[in-house]
Amino acid sequence: MSTPAMWCGQSVERVEDAALLTGRGRFIDDLGVKPGTLHAAILRSPHAHARVKAIRADPARQAPGVAAVLTGEDVTKLCASLVVGVKAPIECWPIATDRVRYVGEPVAVVVAASRYVAEDAVDLIEVDYEALPAVVDPLAALDTAQPVLHEGLRGNLASERSFCYGDPEGTFAHAAHRVSVTIRYPRNSCTPMETYGVVAEYDVGEDAYDVLANFMGPFSLHAVMARALKVPGGRFRLRTPPDSGGSFGVKQGVFPYIVLMGVASRATGRPVKWVEDRLEHLAASVSATNRVTVLDAAVDADGRVRALAWDQVEDVGAHIRAPEPATLYRMHGNLTGAYDIRHVSVRNRVVLTNKAPTGLNRGFGGPQVYYALERLMQRIAIELGLDPVEVIRRNLIPSGAFPYKTATGATLDSGDYAKAFENALADGGFAALREKQKEARAQGRVYGIGLTAAVEPSVSNMGYITTVLTPEERRKAGPKNGAQATATVALDPLGGVSVHVASVPQGQGHRTVLAQIVADALGLKPADIRVITEMDTARDAWSIASGNYSSRFAAATGGAAHLAAGKIKAKLARIAGAQLNVAANEVEFADGKARARGNPDNAVAFSRLAAASHWSPGLVPVENQALRETVFWTPPELTPPSANDEINSSLCHAFIFDFCGVEIDRTTCAVRIDKYVTMHDCGRILHPGMVAGQITGGFAHALGAALYEEYAYGPDGSFLTGTFADYLVPTAMEVPNPVILHLETPSPFTPLGTKGVGEGNCMSTPVCIANAVADALGVAEINLPLSPAKIAAHLHGAERTPRKPQAKPVAGKGRTLHGSGQAQAAAPPQAVWAMLLDPKTLAAIIPGCHGVERLSDTHFRAEVTLGVGPVTGRYKADIVLSDLTAPKAVTLTGVVTGALGNGGGTGRITLAATDDGGTTLAYEYDAEVGGKVAAIGGRLLDGAARIVIRQFFAALARHTGGKKPGYLARLFGRGA
Amino acid sequence: MPRLSAERRHRVRFTLNGSAVEAEAEPRMLLTDFLRHELGMTGTHVGCEHGVCGACTIEINGVPARACLTLAVQADGATIRTVEALAPEPGRLSILQEAFRRHHALQCGFCTAGILMSLDNYLRQRPNPTEENLRVFLGGHLCRCTGYVPILAAAMDAAKRLREVPANA
Ligand code: FES
């Protein structure tokens, strides 16, 4: 009954493209909203860690056009904390309550008539913070003496588990060699070009929420959101727009904002729309985890690895936001990579630090694991004096061993790693690359070669995350597992075919591929199939695994669509058999017809057949009514973790082998990718053009992670890469064309033999490039991103220390400044003293001052605009006077806060009368600057501070002298 | 340019894709917001609002420009083209758009409008670009989906076809 595949395997044009190319996409911000919809803007924390002492929002609330200002206090009344995935006494709110724990954490939401008005009102909100020391480094976070982020925990360690598979201890004890690497994997993010968007509406009559958001799944988070909004799942309707501008995992992180905007709608009784801006996205959406890993191998003399010992410290940021700590456990079944290693020990720790919470990001856990494992493989070769190619070859899982069960519990479905590896070396021109390196080195050039083998897991087992719980805790909670995929194929009264899936694409072309799959099943053309991928939890078939993540589309959703089409087809075959007078299994579907096999003239048009159950159900036996078929498919291989903590964390496993040649410019220390070869075995390929697109796209992300991208934090937790000018994303200039090779070993576990392919290069490429750079430089330890500054240290030695001592950042704190000076005023001390205490005079003489408010005789509040180097921002200053000895001396203690940074300090001013009736002012100050401005070099900062202080006294001079401001100003300028 | 009051909305008139349009805008309103939300032309996208990503690129008086760095009131009297103007007629794509579809030069399509606008202009100025020219030129745009490889291929292919059938450009 089957017809040979016609459309699958071809790079057909995408049905998505015509609209996207002509500006007719339907992204969330392109869709109109209901009249009366309000717009939200969010006030965010400038501090990495601070107590929120007071929020003064009345001026914002009273501003014209503002409907509401919601603070933590308001929000917590209307919702519950987001569920946390580990057993620990901590909460996770979508907005700060009593404390802020990372730069960018929401502090208040303004809901207003327009986005412009809402943003204006955000500026009117005043927050009193009491800055607290920040914990930034994940290893420092293990130290219980450090500040604690969540008081429910005694330290910042949120979860710890140890695992043992086989006999790692015994194997290490008897090993010929022990080789070890320590790596620090940085934070980065795939930053989709479209940011988050939410339109939320609360229906008070039904106590129900209706939300449109560019969320991507997993829809297990639907349960988390519904619980947070305190409604049953059926009263939380979540819809997605037809188009979404990329995700790469990141759009999972919109979910706390869905809760927040749901609450805002409930509080205002109106629909509320919020579109994140890029600065918010960079600071506070989601990033990959940063991780510190120590990985040891027990190795035979010939380079065969017998055991691994993993020690991973995972930094999830300030909250364990669902589904974290999934990043740490996604690869749990795959900790032995592409290698046959039977003994493994694992120690996993999850820590909290003052950084943005982490979440899904392309590669999800893979980059961190392979960076350690593949750096280790290179080190084994070097330390044992072997060829790295040989070390990989000797350790690969042998051909014919599939399905292969790994030590930690994964079942590698299919593959021929040895063949893919040898093909890649031969077809990719490895020998020639070695020759090229030899030549380059002979000419004194800095040239290196890197290699990586990796297994790319796809179709996540929803139960893998429960490996974070002990077997005992799991027993209590009940087993979790599976990966329900759904698809519906429906026939309309004109005999047309439509497909509905819960795959929520973000640009991957799901509609095209599903049309190919269903067209093949039914003997139609893709153009005959209408595919709907926008999702509506109130109407569509879905389950917790629904969504667009863990590269599950081709394998799981595509497979489910194939099965649903098969069910419809079986029914249609019976109806056709009756009409054509042949047995159902003699009916074949081709060319838009159902026909008798071997007698193509005995046929009925597909559309007529497909319409039959609508128009003439009487002619169709009840059990054969062919109208709509929904398939839920979950693979039986995805079982819960075993009592021994073995976990088949993913269904499919693609194989990747990459090698590359890089050259480093001796002068600029820039890394140039000379050649990059990537071999993929991702099972059966449905659309070669899209597979190539996934590989080149993933490769570009990985190149960015390897060379440029890092969500960087200062030692005080200030966020340093808050714009696309700081967070450097590769452009066409930096991304070379990789050479892509394939081997196709179909998966026996998926309906179409397909596997995932979208994340592989994010796992393999960063470490492949790092291995090449390490080879070029001959260094043992190297961490990403491989910026010229880092490479310069290896090529040219450490930078010389500047002659002038500079302000230094202190861990957990900002940059400290210290200064003193003297100035002359023409007026006597009493007059100068009066001026110093007069808000009007102060407003006139403080540089960039917008006004001074006197809260008491000794407490002033000022608003100032200050420029430090290229960074100009508006700050609020709170100044308290103490130790007053009129008119001789006063101590000023001040706190300055603004979006670009914050500071605090103390200065002592002494006034002494001079012989000519004037005053000598002497001052001394100690200050500390944090936040973004602190990232500016110390010299600039010192200089700026000096200038501001000089300007202050110069202005005071003008005030005291009156007649000769120029001359006096010059006199005053001497100090500072 | 006349002095504008921050408190008021001002009438802004320009030629958009061949037709006269007008609407009101506060002086601070960005041209991106004006095009998208006042005029309903949502084909122009906003990726960063700080001039780096290029998603918002449109043509102002024949020159590619970042709409997110332009105020609506600055566009008064200008001639503006956006992605909606590229197709020769409904249901047909331009040579450049066709090439993008053939080469899978877009995935999510969010960056695409800006890239098309830049390339459309560039290929008119430089009908004979080398791949290196195009690489440098495309350096002004961010795309997170494609890895740029298919975009370059599409641009090279479009350039070639435009040289062959200049009348259809
Ligand atoms: S939105 Fe204008 S350049 Fe990014």
Ligand code: FES
């Ligand atoms: S196609 Fe998605 S950003 Fe370019």
